[in-house]
Amino acid sequence: xxxxxxxxxxxxxxxxxxxxxxxxxxxxxxxxxxxxxxxxxxxxxxxxxxxxxxxxxxxxxxxxxxxxxxxxxxxxxxxxxxxxxxxxxxxxxxxxxxxxxxxxxxxxxxxxxxxxxxxxxxxxxxxxxxxxxxxxxxxxxxxxxxxxxxxxxxxxxxxxxxxxxxxxxxxxxxxxxxxxxxxxxxxxxxxxxxxxxxxxxxxxxxxxxxxxxxxxxxxxxxxxxxxxxxxxxxxxxxxxxxxxxxxxxxxxxxxxxxxxxxxxxxxxxxxxxxxxxxxxxxxxxxxxxxxxxxxxxxxxxxxxxxxxxxxxxxxxxxxxxxxxxxxxxxxxxxxxxxxxxxxxxxxxxxxxxxxxxxxxxxxxxxxxxxxxxxxxxxxxxxxxxxxxxxxxxxxxxxxxxxxxxxxxxxxxxxxxxxxxxxxxxxxxxxxxxxxxxxxxxxxxxxxxxxxxxxxxxxxxxxxxxxxxxxxxxxxxxxxxxxxxxxxxxxxxxxxxxxxxxxxxxxxxxxxxxxxxxxxxxxxxxxxxxxxxxxxxxxxxxxxxxxxxxxxxxxxxxxxxxxxxxxxxxxxxxxxxxxxxxxxxxxxxxxxxxxxxxxxxxxxxxxxxxxxxxxxxxxxxxxxxxxxxxxxxxxxxxxxxxxxxxxxxxxxxxxxxxxxxxxxxxxxxxxxxxxxxxxxxxxxxxxxxxxxxxxxxxxxxxxxxxxxxxxxxxxxxxxxxxxxxxxxxxxxxxxxxxxxxxxxxxxxxxxxxxxxxxxxxxxxxxxxxxxxxxxxxxxxxxxxxxxx
Amino acid sequence: xxxxxxxxxxxxxxxxxxxxxxxxxxxxxxxxxxxxxxxxxxxxxxxxxxxxxxxxxxxxxxxxxxxxxxxxxxxxxxxxxxxxxxxxxxxxxxxxxxxxxxxxxxxxxxxxxxxxxxxxxxxxxxxxxxxxx
Numbered sequence: 015x016x017x018x019x020x021x022x023x024x025x026x027x028x029x030x031x032x033x034x035x036x037x038x039x040x041x042x043x044x045x046x047x048x049x050x051x052x053x054x055x056x057x058x059x060x061x062x063x064x065x066x067x068x069x070x071x072x073x074x075x076x077x078x079x080x081x082x083x084x085x086x087x088x089x090x091x092x093x094x095x096x097x098x099x100x101x102x103x104x105x106x107x108x109x110x111x112x113x114x115x116x117x118x119x120x121x122x123x124x125x126x127x128x129x130x131x132x133x134x135x136x137x138x139x140x141x142x143x144x145x146x147x148x149x150x151x152x153x154x155x156x157x158x159x160x161x162x163x164x165x166x167x168x169x170x171x172x173x174x175x176x177x178x179x180x181x182x183x184x185x186x187x188x189x190x191x192x193x194x195x196x197x198x199x200x201x202x203x204x205x206x207x208x209x210x211x212x213x214x215x216x217x218x219x220x221x222x223x224x225x226x227x228x229x230x231x232x233x234x235x236x237x238x239x240x241x242x243x244x245x246x247x248x249x250x251x252x253x254x255x256x257x258x259x260x261x262x263x264x265x266x267x268x269x270x271x272x273x274x275x276x277x278x279x280x281x282x283x284x285x286x287x288x289x290x291x292x293x294x295x296x297x298x299x300x301x302x303x304x305x306x307x308x309x310x311x312x313x314x315x316x317x318x319x320x321x322x323x324x325x326x327x328x329x330x331x332x333x334x335x336x337x338x339x340x341x342x343x344x345x346x347x348x349x350x351x352x353x354x355x356x357x358x359x360x361x362x363x364x365x366x367x368x369x370x371x372x373x374x375x376x377x378x379x380x381x382x383x384x385x386x387x388x389x390x391x392x393x394x395x396x397x398x399x400x401x402x403x404x405x406x407x408x409x410x411x412x413x414x415x416x417x418x419x420x421x422x423x424x425x426x427x428x429x430x431x432x433x434x435x436x437x438x439x440x441x442x443x444x445x446x447x448x449x450x451x452x453x454x455x456x457x458x459x460x461x462x463x464x465x466x467x468x469x470x471x472x473x474x475x476x477x478x479x480x481x482x483x484x485x486x487x488x489x490x491x492x493x494x495x496x497x498x499x500x501x502x503x504x505x506x507x508x509x510x511x512x513x514x515x516x517x518x519x520x521x522x523x524x525x526x527x528x529x530x531x532x533x534x535x536x537x538x539x540x541x542x543x544x545x546x547x548x549x550x551x552x553x554x555x556x557x558x559x560x561x562x563x564x565x566x567x568x569x570x571x572x573x574x575x576x577x578x579x580x581x582x583x584x585x586x587x588x589x590x591x592x593x594x595x596x597x598x599x600x601x602x603x604x605x606x607x608x609x610x611x612x613x614x615x616x617x618x619x620x621x622x623x624x625x626x627x628x629x630x631x632x633x634x635x636x637x638x639x640x641x642x643x644x645x646x647x648x649x650x651x652x653x654x655x656x657x658x659x660x661x662x663x664x665x666x667x668x669x670x671x672x673x674x675x676x677x678x679x680x681x682x683x684x685x686x687x688x689x690x691x692x693x694x695x696x697x698x699x700x701x702x703x704x705x706x707x708x709x710x711x712x713x714x715x716x717x718x719x720x721x722x723x724x725x726x727x728x729x730x731x732x733x734x735x736x737x738x739x740x741x742x743x744x745x746x747x748x749x750x751x752x753x754x755x756x757x758x759x760x761x762x763x764x765x766x767x768x769x770x771x772x773x774x775x776x777x778x779x780x781x782x783x784x785x786x787x788x789x790x791x792x793x794x795x796x797x798x799x800x801x
Numbered sequence: 802x803x804x805x806x807x808x809x810x811x812x813x814x815x816x817x818x819x820x821x822x823x824x825x826x827x828x829x830x831x832x833x834x835x836x837x838x839x840x841x842x843x844x845x846x847x848x849x850x851x852x853x854x855x856x857x858x859x860x861x862x863x864x865x866x867x868x869x870x871x872x873x874x875x876x877x878x879x880x881x882x883x884x885x886x887x888x889x890x891x892x893x894x895x896x897x898x899x900x901x902x903x904x905x906x907x908x909x910x911x912x913x914x915x916x917x918x919x920x921x922x923x924x925x926x927x928x929x930x931x932x933x934x
Binding site: 302304305306307308309310311313315323333424427428429430431432433434435436474475476516517520522550551552553556557558559560561562563565566567568569570593596597606607608609610627634635636637638639657658662686687688690691693694695696697698700701704705706709710712713715719720 | 804805806807808809836837838839840841842843849850851853854855858859860861862863864865866868869870872873874875876878880881882883884885886888889890891892893894895896897898899900901902905906909913914916919920921922923924
C-alpha cells in the first residue's frame with residue numbers, strides 16, 4: 015500500500031475513510047503470516063531492473079557460465095555447512111544453501127541437500143522485502159543478517175532454521191544468499207525439535223518470524239543469548255548461527271566475484287533467466303504428459319498420539335501444460351495435534367518430488383513448481399490454520415507426497431521421454447530415534463539420529479529399489495557413522511544397518527529394503543528416546559501397477575533389563591534380531607511390549623532396549639513375474655524368507671541348494687493365475703457387495719469417503735462440508751486410557767459384586783428356607799413352655 | 802496405434818479399448834475405467850504381509866491390521882496377471898484411478914512412434930545424453 019500523507023482535520027482531502035485507512039496503517043498490531051505471500055508459489059513479476067539486465071546480457075553461454083559460478087558458490091557453502099555445522103542434521107546432509115533473486119525467488123539451490131528448505135524460504139524473504147524494507151526500526155541494509163524458522167511464514171517446521179543475507183551492489187539489492195539446516199533442538203516441550211506431544215503452537219519451542227539477527231555481518235549477541243536460553247543446546251545454537259552466517263557470506267563473495275568478472279547485469283539476468291526458462295521448460299514437459307485424471311487415496315494411521323485413520327485424497331488432473339494437485343476431501347486439521355501441514359509446506363514437498371524424482375536434470379530452483387496448481391480445503395490437515403501446531407507436519411504431507419508420487423508415475427508412464435526411472439513409492443516416513451538428556455560429557459542435548467535419512471527406494475520399472483538409500487526430501491544425505499555418534503551421546507545402536515528379512519514391498523521388482531535398529535542407553539543421569547512415525551496399522555509406501563506396499567512397523571520395547579550386564583555374563587544368549595528377541599523373550603524378568611511408532615519422550619534406564627525398523631519401498635508389478643533367480647538370490651542373502659518365496663512368489667526350488675525348478679515354478683505360477691481367475695469377482699458385482707455409503711463405525715475415520723464435499727470427523731455421524739470444516743480436538747490419550755481402565759474397573763467391580771451376591775444367595779436361600787421351620791419349632795417350643 | 806499406459810495395460814487408439822499387455826484381452830472402453838473389465842479379490846493384508854511377531858503376545862506385529870485395511874487385487878480375466886493392488890479401509894469405494902482424455906491422447910500420439918516396450922527411463926538424464934563416439 016502506498017504511504018498515506020499526514021492530513022489535518024481542516025485539509026480538503028480529509029474525510030473519515032482516509033482517516034480510518036491512515037489509522038489502520040499506523041496501528042497494525044501484529045504482522046502475522048501474509049496470506050498473499052504464503053498462498054503464492056509462482057515467481058514474482060519480472061522487475062524493471064531484471065528486464066533491463068536481460069536486455070543487456072543475452073548471450074546464453076555467458077549466462078550459463080555465471081550460473082555455474084554461482085552454483086559453485088552455493089555448493090561450496092553447502093560443503094562448508096556440512097563440515098562446520100554442529101547439528102547432527104548438518105553433518106548428514108539435512109541442509110541446503112541457495113541464492114534468491116532480489117524479489118525472493120529461489121533461483122539457484124545447492125546440488126545436494128534438502129531442497130524443500132530452500133524452495134520454501136522464498137516466503138520469508140518476500141516477507142522481509144514487503145514488511146521490513148521500509149520499516150524504520152528494521153530496514154534492509156548491506157551486512158544485515160536475517161533469520162527465520164516458523165513454518166507459518168514458510169518452510170516445514172521450526173526445527174529447521176534459515177539464515178538469509180541481502181546482497182547489494184552499489185546500494186541496490188540484487189539477490190539474497192541463504193542457508194537452512196535441520197538444527198534439531200529448538201526448546202519445544204520435548205527435546206529434539208520435533209515434539210509429537212505438542213498440543214499447541216506454544217508447545218513447539220522457538221518460533222521465529224523473519225527477523226534481523228545481525229548487522230554489519232555481526233550477530234547481535236543479545237538476541238543470540240535469548241535464543242540460547244530458549245533451547246536445550248545453547249552452544250549448538252550459537253555455533254550454527256555463526257556457521258550459517260559465514261556460509262551466506264561465502265556465497266555472497268562468490269556472487270561478487272561473478273559481478274566483478276561479468277558485470278552485475280549478467281548476474282541479475284542469469285538469476286531471472288534461469289527462473290523463467292525453467293518455468294517454460296516445465297510447462298513444455300507437462301504438455302508431453304497425457305491429458306487426464308489420476309486418483310489416489312492414502313490412509314495414514316496415526317496422529318503420533320493415537321491411531322486414527324487420516325485420509326489424504328488426491329485427484330491429479332493434467333490438461334495442456336497445467337498440472338493440478340487437488341487434495342480437497344482430505345482429513346480436517348487437528349487442533350491439538352502437531353501433524354498439521356501449512357499449505358505452503360505441502361507445495362514445497364511436491365516441488366521436491368519433481369526436482370528429485372521426476373526431473374532431476376532441471377535446475378534446482380523454485381520455478382520447477384511455479385506452473386502447478388494446488389487445491390486444498392481450508393482448515394484441512396493439508397492447509398492448517400494459524401493456531402494449529404505443525405512440528406510434525408511430515409505425518410500428513412509425506413503421505414501426500416506418496417500420493418503425488420504414485421499419481422505422477424501413473425499419469426506419465428506412457429510418455430516416451432523420461433528424465434529418470436519409473437519408480438514405485440519411496441518409503442516416506444522418518445523411522446529413526448530422537449533423543450534427549452544429559453550426555454556422558456555433561457552436556458544437555460536433544461536431537462535426532464541420522465537414520466532419518468535411511469529411507470528405502472521404491473521398486474523401479476526394470477529393477478529392484480535401492481535398500482535404505484536416501485530420504486524423500488534430500489539428495490546426498492548420509493545415514494551417519496554410528497561410532498562417531500556414540501562418542502557424543504550415551505547410547506549404542508546394538509544392531510545398526512542390518513537389513514530385516516522380508517521387510518520389502520513385493521512385486522515383479524521389489525522395493526528397497528529397510529534395516530533394523532536396536533538402541534540402549536549406556537551411561538547417563540537422565541536420558542530418553544522418542545519415535546515419531548506413522549504406519550503401524552496401515553502401510554506407508556504404496557506399490558505400483560500390481561506391486562504390493564511395504565509392511566507396517568511396530569516400536570518394540572524391552573524394559574526392566576540391562577542388556578550390557580547380560581553381555582558380560584552370557585552374551586551367547588543375545589540375538590541380534592528384534593524379531594527373535596521379541597518372540598523368544600530371552601530376559602526372564604523383563605517386560606516386552608509393542609506399540610505404534612508415536613513414542614513421546616520417554617525416560618529410559620541403562621540397557622533397556624528400544625527397537626524399530628527402517629521402512630521399505632513399494633513393489634512394482636505382479637509378484638508372479640519376478641525372476642525366480644532374483645527370488646533365490648534374496649533367499650540366499652537372507653533378504654527373503656523361504657516362506658515368502660513359496661507363498662508369495664510361488665517359486666519351486668531345492669530347499670538345500672536353492673536351485674530353481676523352472677518347470678515346477680511355471681506350473682505353480684500358472685496354478686496361482688488360474689486360482690486368481692477363480693476367486694476374482696467381476697468389478698461391478700464386487701462393488702455392489704463391497705462399497706458402503708459411510709466409513710465403518712469401528713475406525714475413527716477423518717476425511718471424505720465417496721464424496722469429497724462430505725468430510726467425516728471421526729465417526730459416521732460427525733460430518734462437515736468444506737465450508738463448515740472445523741478443527742478436531744482430540745482427548746488426551748492418557749485420559750482415554752484412564753477412562754478405559756475405569757470402565758474395566760467398574761465392570762470388574764460389578765462382576766465381583768455379582769459374584770459375591772451369587773455366593774451369598776444359596777446361604778440366604780437356605781436361611782430363608784430354614785426360617786419357617788425354625789419359626790414352627792419356636793412356636794412348638796413356646797407352646798411347650800406355656801404348658 | 803497402441804499406447805502403453807501401465808505395466809500391464811495399453812490403449813488401442815483405433816478401437817478406443819483397454820487391452821491387457823500380457824494376453825491382449827480386450828478389457829473394455831478406454832473412455833471408462835479399466836477396472837470395469839477386471840476381476841477383483843479382497844485380500845486379508847496379513848496373507849501378503851505376514852505377522853513377524855507373535856500375535857498372541859503383541860498388538861503390532863509388522864503386519865497391517867486387517868480391521869483397518871484390506872487389499873483389493875485386480876486381475877486380468879483372461880490371463881490372471883495382477884494389474885493393480887489397492888489398499889483400502891473396508892467398504893471404501895475403489896478409485897477410478899486412470900481416466901485419460903482419449904481424443905487428446907490420439908492428437909498427442911499422431912506424430913510419435915509406437916512403443917512396443919514401456920519406456921522405463923534412464924537412471925539419470927545425463928546417462929541418456931552422454932556423448933559417444
